[in-house]
Amino acid sequence: MLIALFPGDGIGPEIVAQAKRVLDALAIDGLTYEEGLVGGAAYKAAGHPLPPETLALAKRADAILFGAVGDPDCDSLERHLRPEQAILGLRKELGLFSNLRPAKVFPELAGESALKPEVAGAIDLLIVRETNGDVYFGEKGFRTTADGLREGYDIMSYNETEVRRIAHSGFQAARARRGKLCSVDKANVLETSQLWRDVVIEVAAEYPDVALSHMYVDNAAMQLVRDPGQFDVIVTGNLFGDILSDQASMCVGSIGMLASATLNGSGQGLYEPIHGSAPDIAGQGKANPLATVLSAAMMLRYSLGLHAQADRIEAAVEKALADGARSPDLGGGMSTVEMGDAVLAAL
Amino acid sequence: MLIALFPGDGIGPEIVAQAKRVLDALAIDGLTYEEGLVGGAAYKAAGHPLPPETLALAKRADAILFGAVGDPDCDSLERHLRPEQAILGLRKELGLFSNLRPAKVFPELAGESALKPEVAGAIDLLIVRETNGDVYFGEKGFRTTADGLREGYDIMSYNETEVRRIAHSGFQAARARRGKLCSVDKANVLETSQLWRDVVIEVAAEYPDVALSHMYVDNAAMQLVRDPGQFDVIVTGNLFGDILSDQASMCVGSIGMLASATLNGSGQGLYEPIHGSAPDIAGQGKANPLATVLSAAMMLRYSLGLHAQADRIEAAVEKALADGARSPDLGGGMSTVEMGDAVLAAL
Numbered sequence A, B: 001m002l003i004a005l006f007p008g009d010g011i012g013p014e015i016v017a018q019a020k021r022v023l024d025a026l027a028i029d030g031l032t033y034e035e036g037l038v039g040g041a042a043y044k045a046a047g048h049p050l051p052p053e054t055l056a057l058a059k060r061a062d063a064i065l066f067g068a069v070g071d072p073d074c075d076s077l078e079r080h081l082r083p084e085q086a087i088l089g090l091r092k093e094l095g096l097f098s099n100l101r102p103a104k105v106f107p108e109l110a111g112e113s114a115l116k117p118e119v120a121g122a123i124d125l126l127i128v129r130e131t132n133g134d135v136y137f138g139e140k141g142f143r144t145t146a147d148g149l150r151e152g153y154d155i156m157s158y159n160e161t162e163v164r165r166i167a168h169s170g171f172q173a174a175r176a177r178r179g180k181l182c183s184v185d186k187a188n189v190l191e192t193s194q195l196w197r198d199v200v201i202e203v204a205a206e207y208p209d210v211a212l213s214h215m216y217v218d219n220a221a222m223q224l225v226r227d228p229g230q231f232d233v234i235v236t237g238n239l240f241g242d243i244l245s246d247q248a249s250m251c252v253g254s255i256g257m258l259a260s261a262t263l264n265g266s267g268q269g270l271y272e273p274i275h276g277s278a279p280d281i282a283g284q285g286k287a288n289p290l291a292t293v294l295s296a297a298m299m300l301r302y303s304l305g306l307h308a309q310a311d312r313i314e315a316a317v318e319k320a321l322a323d324g325a326r327s328p329d330l331g332g333g334m335s336t337v338e339m340g341d342a343v344l345a346a347l
């Protein structure tokens, strides 16, 4: 089985290196690795954030372990050359439509959250975000209005097939957890959301065991602060999912700890920490690699079916934390490599 | 000067009644009032959430004091008949484009927030939300794709004139406060946001005394949890403003306390609490009227230029709180009328 390693920009190479050490330590038979260039690093080396060789490797691979993209040097490039296009392009080209972002407080780290410990401590939710459609991928551009004004526009849309498949992801995830699904939209204003809501309700008929509710996105943003413990699984579109999943991760308090998976319909997946490339601390050995290590665990579970090994990694991370492993973002002084050492020791 | 009173649905009539009592107690010369039907109440009485007489009254008035709209009985009506269309229609028809939502912790209530007291206590920000454009008012509808699929779509757009005027609102507000403006967009994905950012940067040249920064909306949703005290004024579009302002209000912890103003270019304004119609407690005398009372104070300040009277109301609310006035949402047992009594006593 082939794993594509895409370290990317900023702290990406450092954190992916630690995840690779942990994978190596498991000595899993038949795993091979190939590395590819993405993001600003790829633009600088090959003139494009997602070069054809990288895309070809991604398509060939069983799974992708991704670091982060984003590089201030590239901020003034044309949109299609910016580092972010690597992740958007991979999602689209591989049909990676189901982005799973679990947010759960690690008991040892409950104090890190800006939320009161009793509020943060109750967080155990999963955001299922659609990542192939919505206003991200509709027609967009600049035009001149009838009055000669510059105007920017982006078309938001979802069709029933797109909504149906992500709704299934949401219901299935809820079924495997506590059986509660909250669909988030803005159906009081948007027709895209109305279609979303209609289709989610249709799909619900196949999941009588899951309790479905609907919430407007503005209310969801409030409820994630007021009482995030009320949520089990949230399913939502690309744009609202972008906002709410980042908000939820910050409610947990330790964004350096949170992993994500983005899956297509054939078991292929891209696995990445939810934090960014953190150019300010790149190359200094200060980055917390645990979100990437936990992303590797998700990869073993979702794309490779290696549940026992995934459990082992997760248990090792918990143990390392319990033993006091703390990078600077967690209020400690351990380096990126020392954090990797701590996980290896706990494995 | 004419004030239009639009109580609306749910708890609207109860809370507007208390704000009216407070206004009456100030015995301001030359103020007259006319009441109009909006929302579900208007639909039930007149077949439309924003009947022509209501709209005419709104246009004639110097200011509108608005309760809340939203009625579960109306959930299955066609979109253009739903209660929410009253507020959207008023914003659009009167050109009310600049929605000001201050979020500040009342020292007595700092403990109410789900955020740690030291985090919540530092909140003193103003969200300036554009409310005449964006995906709210673009072309929208249902269509069938080439493959015969149902699709919902909504066009997001901003032109330079729309962005320029709200940018001025943001810069002017920042100048009158602590001189910091953060413009929130999603320019790494949306062309609408790229135009937004370009124009905000152009307008910045006229405000060398204001420190401008830019933030992506996903990051803003994180920062509002992590460290909301970092913000002075946030300026953003209609959709992001909807989400972030509700999130910010919940960070403060007492959504029953927060007022808002929505202004057009001629000093006319609509003033409303940021909370909704709360149908579950309607008619029970449990609603906290203070957000509406504080909205009346904003009305005196922004549309009527009566700064001293606005200050008096705000001081009275602070005093009532300091004296222990607490409705159920603030952990107390006082009724809507008793909360009004407390403000009157403190006036």
Ligand SMILES: CC(C)[C@H](C(=O)O)[C@@H](O)C(=O)O
Pocket (backbone or CB within 6 Å): A084, A087, A088, A242, B188, B189, B218
């Ligand atoms: C980098 C950016 C385009 C991306 C997104 O908006 O999807 C990121 O914020 C994410 O959430 O993965």
Ligand SMILES: CC(C)[C@H](C(=O)O)[C@@H](O)C(=O)O
Pocket (backbone or CB within 6 Å): A188, A189, A218, B084, B087, B088, B242
């Ligand atoms: C009722 C709804 C249409 C409205 C909006 O989305 O603008 C409300 O949420 C608000 O923020 O005033």
